[in-house]
Amino acid sequence: MAEEKGKITPQVEDFPQWYQDVVREGDLAEAAKVVKGCMVIKPHGYAIWEKIQADLDRRFKETGHKNAYFPLLIPMSFLNKEAQHVEGFAPEVAVVTHAGGKALPEGEQYAIRPTSETIIGHFFSKWIDSYRDLPLLINQWANVMRWEVHTRLFLRTTEFLWQEGHTAHADHDEAYEEVLRILDLYGDFAQNVMAMPVIRGIKTESEKFAGAVQTMSIEAMMRDGKALQAGTSHDLGQNFGVAFDVKFQNEEGREDYVWQTSWGVSTRLIGGLIMTHSDDTGLILPPKLAPVQAVIVPIFRKAHEKEKVLPAAAGLRDELKAAGVAVELDDREGKRPGEKYYEWERKGVPIRIELGPRDIESGEAMTKLRIADGKVKMPIATLAQDLGGVLDGFQDFLLERAVKFREDNTVTIDSWDDFTDVFKDGESRFAWCHWDGTAQTEAAIKEETKVTIRCIPLDGQGPDPEPGKCIKTGKPSARRVLFARAY
């Protein structure tokens, strides 16, 4: 299973290896190796993250949130203030025990943030006095660290990049609206920007965030049938408000604790992007997130051809750029066109434009869509105005294909035999099944099959509620929930 350069293992042969190969060949990231569990996000991978950031950041601001930044280090005592929170995160926290050349006394040690509810809670308590200070809507773009045993590039790394929203409200209804608003924002982003369809739902008690009253998530299906939790939005109730004494005076003049929410998406989204669209040739990027949407490969043999082709290619590049297309002219010398084709395909560029003497002569350039088998001639003169539509069509195609894949791999199951059959040998699909609602049954199913409840769907996100019998125990169930193996 070599890290053989240039080779992409077929999906059906070895999916995890395929994933690693696509990340490497797409030049997205590599394992840092010198720092356990961490990765280096390479320029092409980081450019995707920047596009994700830009779109989300705009959406956060449009919904009234403001960016801020809090310290990387959190006093250990802060983490300990919320009982469930510390229980959930303590095992995976890295702690600073030495600084300034000296060992720090235990009471002065710091955790490297695994998430920032605690330190933000501390500052919220200083900033909030009155209902007039609410709602307080803050977002932070940051890195966090969780000491995980098993790491995989983008999907689970020790250090990762994310955004974490933290809001405080005067009552629970308003906080809950915020939780839903953000879940919807994430869902819309996943669907319309990433072309990754998701199911919005509520996490079970055992899967919810440590310290939350309720956790909601968006769940996406990867091409191996497994589920990826792609974003979460938490209703924190007054748990952190009480723990950090975030009190305010309400309109009636009485003191109350604030109602908080927190929510986040991370560089894991890039892993989801890869496992939703890419194929055995390598990365495929939706145009809305592709750092390079179109690449021009000039073709020439003789010097006099080069003199004609290169200026024409540069002119076309400038035209496309002016039309708002993220275009790159690959005029590197010493590489032949064929090699360039392969390279840009592995990097997921949606469309390639081949420009040679013949094309200039005929006024039509040869174009190749990353998702199509054949090449298509397009008039050079109108390429700049035509390309937008082509890219939109590409974006739509990816979403439709992903939706269809998910539909084809979603089942409704009513017997335990069928359940174990669907999930045999490590396979996975999305399965809508009845569940008796108890943590014991959930744990028993997980123990026996490693399959988990991904979420209890919100209205319209799954089958309509209808009573039935639990797939495992036969006890009454009010509605079907989503089962799958998960990343």
Place this chain on the structure above:
RNA sequence: CGGGGCGUAGCGCAGCCUGGUAGCGCGCCAGCUUUGGGAGCUGGAUGUCGAAGGUUCAAAUCCUUUCGCCCCGACCA
């Protein structure tokens, strides 16, 4: 923590059993010929053989210790 495996050029590996002073493929550099789907030829550069100690005239190779990494299980999301 239990089981297994691996550290030799930038990457992937051979050499180790049977000790004799470093090799292959890819990549890189130069030149020429090439260029519409991964180019060919010629020449060239690159190594504390993971580390420390020992045996020996001589250690990548044998012995001891040690560090690191990977896989399976366990644990975790």
